[in-house]
Amino acid sequence: MNIGIMGTGYVGLVHGAVLSSYGFNVSCMDVDEHKIKQLSAGVSPIYEPELEQLIQRGIAGGTLSFTSDAQQVVQMSDVIFIAVGTPSKKDGSADLSYVQGVVQTISNYLNGYKVIVCKSTLPVGSSSRIAKQLNGALQASGASFRVDVASNPEFLRQGQAVSDALSPSRIVIGTDSDTARQMLQSIYSIQIARGVPVLFTNPETAEMVKYASNSFLAVKISFINELALLAEKVGAKIDDIAEGMGLDSRISPHFLQAGPGYGGSCFPKDTEAVVDIGRRNGEPLFVVQAQLTRIRNRSRRWLRRLAKRWRRTVAD
Ligand SMILES: NC(=O)c1ccc[n+]([C@@H]2O[C@H](COP(=O)([O-])OP(=O)(O)OC[C@H]3O[C@@H](n4cnc5c(N)ncnc54)[C@H](O)[C@@H]3O)[C@@H](O)[C@H]2O)c1
Numbered sequence: 001m002n003i004g005i006m007g008t009g010y011v012g013l014v015h016g017a018v019l020s021s022y023g024f025n026v027s028c029m030d031v032d033e034h035k036i037k038q039l040s041a042g043v044s045p046i047y048e049p050e051l052e053q054l055i056q057r058g059i060a061g062g063t064l065s066f067t068s069d070a071q072q073v074v075q076m077s078d079v080i081f082i083a084v085g086t087p088s089k090k091d092g093s094a095d096l097s098y099v100q101g102v103v104q105t106i107s108n109y110l111n112g113y114k115v116i117v118c119k120s121t122l123p124v125g126s127s128s129r130i131a132k133q134l135n136g137a138l139q140a141s142g143a144s145f146r147v148d149v150a151s152n153p154e155f156l157r158q159g160q161a162v163s164d165a166l167s168p169s170r171i172v173i174g175t176d177s178d179t180a181r182q183m184l185q186s187i188y189s190i191q192i193a194r195g196v197p198v199l200f201t202n203p204e205t206a207e208m209v210k211y212a213s214n215s216f217l218a219v220k221i222s223f224i225n226e227l228a229l230l231a232e233k234v235g236a237k238i239d240d241i242a243e244g245m246g247l248d249s250r251i252s253p254h255f256l257q258a259g260p261g262y263g264g265s266c267f268p269k270d271t272e273a274v275v276d277i278g279r280r281n282g283e284p285l286f287v288v289q290a291q292l293t294r295i296r297n298r299s300r301r302w303l304r305r306l307a308k309r310w311r312r313t314v315a316d
Helices: 010-021 035-038 053-063 072-077 098-110 126-140 161-166 178-187 189-195 203-234 238-246 266-280 286-315
Strands: 003-004 025-029 066-067 079-082 114-116 148-152 171-174 199-200
Touching: 003 072, 003 098, 003 266, 003 286, 010 025, 010 053, 010 066, 010 079, 010 161, 010 178, 025 072, 035 066, 035 098, 035 126, 053 066, 072 098, 079 178, 098 126, 098 148, 098 171, 114 126, 114 178, 126 203, 148 171, 148 178, 148 203, 178 189, 199 203, 203 266, 203 286, 266 286
Parallel strands: 003 025, 003 079, 025 066, 079 114, 114 148, 171 199
Antiparallel strands: none
8 A cells, every 4th residue: 555644744754654664655745855855865854762763764675755746645645644733823723724735735636536644633623624625626627536534643752752653552543434444444454453442433533532632631730730839838749649649540640740831742732722622612621721821820930930040049
């Protein structure tokens, strides 16, 4: 099976390199020509353990290639993953301009049935809208084929991206098409055979799983951060509280480390985006909104504390 990846950032590159290591023919496309040159020479623009070795092995074995020729990738691929960025806009909603750009490119070059897979984190309803757009254009041009669009969100963590892609916590596939389901099942057959849980559902649910997971973790971090402030006031030790809580298997010790806020590029933008989705659909997510407010205040408080400490050091 030929696989195309549109966007060779964190997600696209790791995903493409891992799929090529399973023997699929993977072509990674990016508009950043400098990145493509670097990658074609076997140099990874990001550091992730094992990533550069995977890239070099894929290139040497002929299963992995990099190009900025979108037409070639679209026309040669049976399955095309969209893995471009979806940053936050000023109002908190997801900026879909990169995704729109890729969808337009795919639309321009479609030459037969393909499965288009949304790996980028997209607001609910995006996969169905993309399917409508692509199939609408095909119909208008008199084409005798259509495409399927699936949602397959990514859960990798930076710093352990390759091992997460090799052994993900779960695989979520959202599609209403049997053909798309079978093709994605065969793409992930190695992980599925190893016992990785797989959830088949509709595209809207798959899109929500990603936002629900990240916003839940963000709320958990904010909860322990809030508790840390109270602990300080009453003479309790937040690390011991977290340890005591984490020993309960229903709670788990993960994401219970109090700190200035949360790291990573996805939590802030995904929580902002899910709050925006709730607002637009008349179902405000009060809990997630409250943690966004709390995290902003907490980050400001830590900055003030650091500034105070720094001023004291300078004065000494
Ligand atoms: N980074 C993570 O840890 C992570 C984890 C899970 C999910 N995600 C989601 O995955 C998506 C991708 O994130 P990322 O961190 O890999 O993004 P990124 O910004 O690292 O990479 C995006 C790439 O897309 C390229 N691009 C932009 N427009 C293009 C076009 N028209 N055609 C081809 N390439 C184009 C850019 O040049 C860039 O190389 C986002 O929706 C993000 O929320 C990211």
